[in-house]
Amino acid sequence: MSYADLSQARLYYVLDGPPDAPVLVLSNSLGASADMWAPQIPELARHFRVLRYDTRGHGHSPAPAGDYTFKQLAGDVAELLDHLKVDRAHFCGLSMGGPTGMQFALDYPQRIGRLVLSNTAARIGSVDGWSQRIEAVKRDTLHAMAPALIERWVTAQWRAANPGLAQVLVDMMRRHTDTGYAGNCAALRDGDLREQVGRIAAPTLVIGGAHDASTSAQQGRELAAAIPGARYEELDAGHISNWEQPQAYSRLLVDFLKG
Known part of the structure; x- marks a missing residue:
């Protein structure tokens, strides 16, 4: 396993693809991982x-x-790139990875090529909602809550057709500690980039899910409208759209990032 020891965190990472190709950073959603x-x-x-x-x-x-905080999470990305001696990269973040990418584009504009913000918003949820989630995790544990949380990630039709893959998502979520999950919930509780995203200068693609129960397609359209020149695309999917529509999702990324 590869780890980078940063100033405030230790991050696990994995690299795939040709060493001389442009670098693309992928940032996971709350409760997921690099997997x-x-x-x-x-x-x-x-x-x-x-x-x-x-x-x-x-x-x-x-x-x-x-x-x-998202300042810290974006700083982790910058330090990880430093660790790997990468000056500039494309970035794709889904759900919580979206505000991480927005903050990274705002704080390190010279280091980002193209930006993909997937199934996300400049403000996700509410202070009360995330405070309640934190208390629920402390009371009930993430291990017990994972199956119900996954029901908000993917549509009922997809879960019925892909029960094994749905279980993979449950198991992925259960591998996190309650402490780490709650710490990231706090970033979402306190994070609000609505007044700042208009300053993002990187070419941006926003991907929404037509059936997303966590960050609605309307929120995706609003995010795209707030970022100068951003493009919006919508998939027939729930929140984790890259699992429900993997081929279409990959095509969107490749076409936009190589464009």
């Missing part, structure tokens, strides 16, 4: 040096104590 991008790797690795990592407190990345 969530597995459906895209065979195609993306044909065109890019794909850098996946477990956001702090997820997967193989340890969970620092306390609440996290």
Whole structure:
């Protein structure tokens, strides 16, 4: 396993694709890990040096104590690129990975090529909602909550047709610590980039899911409208659209990033 020891966190990461290809960073959703991008790797690795990592407190990345912020999460990405001696990269983030990418584009504009914001929003959820989620995790544990949380990730039709893959998502979520999950919930509780996203200068693609119960397609359209020149595409999918529509998702990424 490969790890980068950063100033505030230790991150697990994995690289795929030609060493001399343009670098593409993939940032996971809350409760997922670098593994969530597995459906895209065979195609993306044909065109890019794909850098996946477990956001702090997820997967193989340890969970620092306390609440996290998107400033910290974006800083982790910058330091990971420093560790790998990468000056500039494309970035794709899904759900929580979206605000991480927005913050990265705002704080390190010289280091980003093209930006993909998938199934996300400049403000996800509410303060009360995330506070309640944090308390529920402390009370009930993420292991017990995972099956119900996954029901918001993918549509009922997809779960019925792909029960084994749905279980993979449940198991992925159960591998995180309650502490790490709660720390990232705090970043979502406190994060609101609605007044800032208009300053994003990177070419941007926003991907929405027509049946997304966590970040609606309307929120995706609003995000695209707020970022100068951004393009919006919508898939027939729920929240984790790269699993429900893997081929269509990969095509969108390759076409936009190579464009």
